[in-house]
Amino acid sequence: HMDKASVEQRALINKLADEFADELNNLGVRVSALENRVGNVKLTGDARVRYRYQKDVKENDNSWDYRVRLRANAMVNDRTKVTYGISTGSKSFAENGKAEDENDIFTDIAKVDYSFGSSKNWNLSVGRTDKYVIGGSKAYGYNYGDVFDRAELSYKGDNFKATAGYGRFKEGGLAGFDYTYKDANDVEHTVSIEGTKTAYGLIEGSFDNGTAIGAYYNTFHADDYNTLVNGSEVDDLWGAYASFNFGKDWNLLANYERVSYENDISTARGKEDSASVWIGRLTYGKASMATPKSWDAWVEYLNAEDGAFIGGSTNSWRWGAMDNLESWGAGIDYTFAKNAQFQVMQSFASKIKDNSNNSSDPEEQTRAQFVFAF
Structure with a gap:
């Protein structure tokens, strides 16, 4: 009743x-x-308090920030869903301005999803999403995993899914402003990508135990065709991944990604027209926000050539210069109460991959954060 x-x-x-x-x-x-x-309307949200430390890069007040997000999910009918959300963005505790001047809350999700087909296995999604990950949800998201305006069509069967879409990046160096950073050899990189758009595709096959294998492709272009990294246009990106579930609680992710440039760029290896990255992550357990005392632990390996990171808002827990780098990382996620989780990550054995200048290896990175869902 x-x-x-x-x-x-x-x-x-x-x-x-x-x-x-x-x-x-x-x-x-x-x-x-x-x-x-x-x-037909449900309000949800989350809050995060984060600490990040790297010697001489992120220290003291600059290491601390917070973010709060609110979402409204409305079912128009049994096939149509509307989602709208706002975010404060990551607010640093190092900012000295008045709170009343921080009027930069923005819309990070505003989309309509329509399911069709006899089994509703087709979905058309139009609008802004808060989490477009290059490579999809099972991939690492090395180059991008953030706010994205797009139109996307996807199909999901029992053991197969395919996605195709077209959109514009809205965060990071891919979002319409210059992004400058120095690599481990102290060489400055500038990414100038004004209103970069991408057409993309993803295919994935899965098995009954959750194991999945997929491949993806993105081609980039800007309205004024100045998609530049070190003076050359970013042409395209492709990658492949395999996420293996084995035993009762183990998962192994292997991800390869390669970015190509229209012309040669200057790298630590010399003049190159492409660069690649290998990533592996082994996870034990599964920390669920709905299950108190659930936890997981993981270790990862990153091996990225100079030029592999094109300056987007990465989905990784790492930050700063992420190419020309060989590094290990480890972390633990623990749900200490329902809808409340503590996460800690640490890099180690980080070194410059191609060290032509005999520079010092990068300082290690530490990240710890509390995440609350409501």
Whole structure:
């Protein structure tokens, strides 16, 4: 009799459906179907307090920042969903301005999703998403994983999915402003990508245990064709990944990515027209925000040639110069209470990959953060 429930009763049903989400899922009950019947608008959000440290780069107040995001999800009908969200962005504790002057809250998600087909296995999504990851959700997201305006068509079957889309990057050096950084050899790189757009495609095959293998491709162009890295246009990017689940709690991710340039660029290896990166990550366990005391631990390996990182807003936990680098990393995620998680990451054994100038190896990076969902 949920359709006849009062506002108070619907609120109770929502609360119970959330509290017993894991149990209902184990029983095969579609919680989303219950939510659709008790109300078509749901408000969610998250908050993050973050600490990042690297000697002589991020220290003291500059190491601390926070971010808060709010989302409104509305089911128009059983096939159409509208999502809108706002974000504060990452606000540094090193900023000295008045709080009332920080009027930079922005829309980081505003999209419409429409499912069609007899089994609703086709989806058309138009608008802004807060998390477009080059390579998809199973890939590492080395070059980009942030706000993105696009139109995207995807198909998802039992063991296969395919995605194609076209859009514009909205964050990082790919978002319409110059991005300058120095690599491990103290060579300055400038990325000037004004309104960069990309056409992209992704295919992925999966197995019953969650193992997935995929490949992806992006081609870049700007309205005024000045997509530059060290004086050369970024042409395209392609990659492949394999995410293996084995045993009860183990996952191994292997990701390869290669970026090509229209003309040769100056790198630590000399003049090159392309650069690649290899990434591997081994994870044990799974930290779920809905399950207190759940946890995971991981170790990763990064091997990136000079020129592999094109200056986007990376999906990695790392920051700064991320190419011409060979580095290890490790981390732990622990859900200490429902919807509350602590995460810590640390790099180690980091060194310059092609050290033609005999420069000092980069300082190690430390990151720790509390994440809360509501």
